[in-house]
Amino acid sequence: MTAPAWTAAEMMTIAASRQLAPDDVCFVGIGAPSAACNLARLLHAPDIVLVYESGTIGTRPDVLPLSIGDGELCSTALTTVSVPEMFRYWLQAGRITKGFLGGAQIDRYGNINTTVIGPYDRPRVRLPGGGGAPEIASSCDEVLVTATHAPRTLVDRVEFVTSLGHGRGPGDRRAAGSTTVGPTTLITDLCVMSVDAAREFVVESLHVGVTRREVVEATGWPVRFVSDLVSTPAPTDEELTTLRDLQARTERAHAAR
Amino acid sequence: MADIVPLEEAILRFVHDGDRLALEGFTHLIPFAAGQEIIRQGRRDLTLIRMTPDLIYDQMIGMGCASKLIFSWGGNPGVGSLHRLRDAVEHGWPRPIELEEHSHAAMANAFDAGAAGLPFAAFRGYVGSDLRRVNPNIATVVCPFTGEALAAVPAIRPDTSIIHAQRADRDGNVLLEGIVGVQKQAVLAATHAIVTVEEIVDDLAPPSVNAVVLPTWAIDAVCVVPGGARPSYAFGYYDRDNVAYVAWDAISRDRDRFLSWMDEHVFSAPASDPAATVPHTRELPR
Numbered sequence: 001m002t003a004p005a006w007t008a009a010e011m012m013t014i015a016a017s018r019q020l021a022p023d024d025v026c027f028v029g030i031g032a033p034s035a036a037c038n039l040a041r042l043l044h045a046p047d048i049v050l051v052y053e054s055g056t057i058g059t060r061p062d063v064l065p066l067s068i069g070d071g072e073l074c075s076t077a078l079t080t081v082s083v084p085e086m087f088r089y090w091l092q093a094g095r096i097t098k099g100f101l102g103g104a105q106i107d108r109y110g111n112i113n114t115t116v117i118g119p120y121d122r123p124r125v126r127l128p129g130g131g132g133a134p135e136i137a138s139s140c141d142e143v144l145v146t147a148t149h150a151p152r153t154l155v156d157r158v159e160f161v162t163s164l165g166h167g168r169g170p171g172d173r174r175a176a177g178s179t180t181v182g183p184t185t186l187i188t189d190l191c192v193m194s195v196d197a198a199r200e201f202v203v204e205s206l207h208v209g210v211t212r213r214e215v216v217e218a219t220g221w222p223v224r225f226v227s228d229l230v231s232t233p234a235p236t237d238e239e240l241t242t243l244r245d246l247q248a249r250t251e252r253a254h255a256a257r
Numbered sequence: 258m259a260d261i262v263p264l265e266e267a268i269l270r271f272v273h274d275g276d277r278l279a280l281e282g283f284t285h286l287i288p289f290a291a292g293q294e295i296i297r298q299g300r301r302d303l304t305l306i307r308m309t310p311d312l313i314y315d316q317m318i319g320m321g322c323a324s325k326l327i328f329s330w331g332g333n334p335g336v337g338s339l340h341r342l343r344d345a346v347e348h349g350w351p352r353p354i355e356l357e358e359h360s361h362a363a364m365a366n367a368f369d370a371g372a373a374g375l376p377f378a379a380f381r382g383y384v385g386s387d388l389r390r391v392n393p394n395i396a397t398v399v400c401p402f403t404g405e406a407l408a409a410v411p412a413i414r415p416d417t418s419i420i421h422a423q424r425a426d427r428d429g430n431v432l433l434e435g436i437v438g439v440q441k442q443a444v445l446a447a448t449h450a451i452v453t454v455e456e457i458v459d460d461l462a463p464p465s466v467n468a469v470v471l472p473t474w475a476i477d478a479v480c481v482v483p484g485g486a487r488p489s490y491a492f493g494y495y496d497r498d499n500v501a502y503v504a505w506d507a508i509s510r511d512r513d514r515f516l517s518w519m520d521e522h523v524f525s526a527p528a529s530d531p532a533a534t535v536p537h538t539r540e541l542p543r
Contacts, residue, residue: 030335053361054283054436066499067334069284071492074435080467083283083308083439084365092362092381115358120391126346128332128339130388131309135362138384164385176385177406254499 004208006235008189011207014235016146016187025049026098027136030068032146033100042242053132055081063253091139099140105158108200108221110165110183113158130162137163142181149188155220166199190215205232259429259476267478268294271417271449279306279415283438288421289313290485291453293523296320308364312505315339325355329364340509363410368439370412371446382408418447421486425454429473432461435492437469453482455494
């Protein structure tokens with residue numbers, strides 16, 4: 001078998017973009033989520049409303065921003081509101097259908113750690129912190145998560161719950177005071193996982209050329225597979241061309257600045 | 258009425274050792290020149306407040322200005338870690354720093370409560386988060402009308418807040434536009450406020466749809482500092498210098514390289530020429 005004509009990272013971004021619907025209002029995390037959300041907008045979801053925590057609503061950037069507050073986001077937005085308004089009126093009040101997050105550590109129940117590795121008072125690694133994520137995770141109708149698949153990233157239990165997923169299983173989210181669905185889907189460079197009845201991520205589709213064994217070895221818990229496991233549809237020419245054009249424009253723009 | 262004064266004078270008058278200080282600007286309009294003037298004046302034991310510490314607090318923390326940081330996201334946006342902040346937290350260099358860590362929603366609500374003169378903010382947040390466990394300033398209040406449990410945090414009330422804006426008029430009224438972040442709230446929450454601006458104009462001009470206008474009597478000092486937000490950006494004046502943000506990663510990783518960079522770009526540079534303090538910048542047409 002010949003190697004696929006795309007990279008694992010491209011497959012991840014494309015698979016993530018497919019999770020977004022044309023009528024979504026999406027709160028976009030920076031990095032991989034931002035690429036996936038803008039790819040969806042350029043492909044099957046031209047009217048999707050992309051919202052960034054810097055206050056931009058309905059933004060349509062021509063190139064991917066490096067930060068959540070690049071000028072490109074503001075100049076292409078329908079409107080830009082203050083940060084308190086963004087978090088109070090738009091996120092807290094329940095106007096966002098999907099939140100899209102990444103994270104340094106994600107566990108089997110979709111809890112996310114972006115705070116510390118090691119004890120909080122004497123961390124081995126001090127991570128950037130929660131930012132918008134704790135409330136994105138609780139206030140959006142549904143949460144999508146994307147991360148590169150590795151045992152140190154997809155762990156059995158996060159050392160610190162910065163942003164709540166499903167706690168330790170069924171009922172924990174509601175007991176903590178949440179009324180929203182929480183994480184439903186985890187998109188990695190190897191597979192797509194969905195949350196099952198035990199509130200745990202299970203593999204529902206493998207990307208082209210990826211084996212079960214690779215996924216097992218790259219996952220920090222005894223990962224399970226759905227019985228009707230399928231193969232993630234390969235990227236279409238349109239998906240690949242659109243993504244590569246977007247990334248080429250982005251590289252040129254950032255190199256020039 | 259705000260006094261229109263040089264930056265050095267404004268910092269001398271309104272920033273003192275031990276103060277609670279907020280330099281705000283959410284990715285956009287970050288008051289770098291003011292932060293670097295505080296470093297030059299050698300202020301110590303500051304409680305630094307800022308949602309996203311960014312490179313300017315990395316520099317202030319690395320130079321030993323701060324004993325405490327109140328924040329919600331401490332990274333180099335799109336690049337990675339703030340290495341001076343990490344070195345202070347992980348190794349106590351150049352001095353240990355106390356953290357009071359929040360989420361963006363909490364900080365935004367706390368600034369808003371400060372601006373409104375309220376003692377605390379209530380909001381729907383920190384659901385199931387371990388941040389509650391490590392930050393005693395996160396509490397719960399129950400709504401007296403519905404019984405809903407809400408998160409509560411103290412209002413942020415800085416001694417002095419500093420922001421950068423596009424322009425002021427000759428009376429010291431200030432206009433900022435583009436991504437306006439939490440700057441209005443930061444100014445109104447503080448006892449004193451300093452605003453650095455790109456330029457002074459005769460007329461603020463008809464405000465754009467997103468403009469925030471702060472009246473002169475709500476501000477203590479306005480300082481003309483063109484380029485004072487570099488390497489962040491001033492919408493309509495110059496772009497964010499993403500190359501400088503990427504370059505900071507290597508500069509800030511190593512203590513000696515950081516110190517020599519500060520020597521060359523902050524201590525040897527006149528305060529009146531902040532554009533000279535930042536490498537890789539490029540003037541853009543208005």
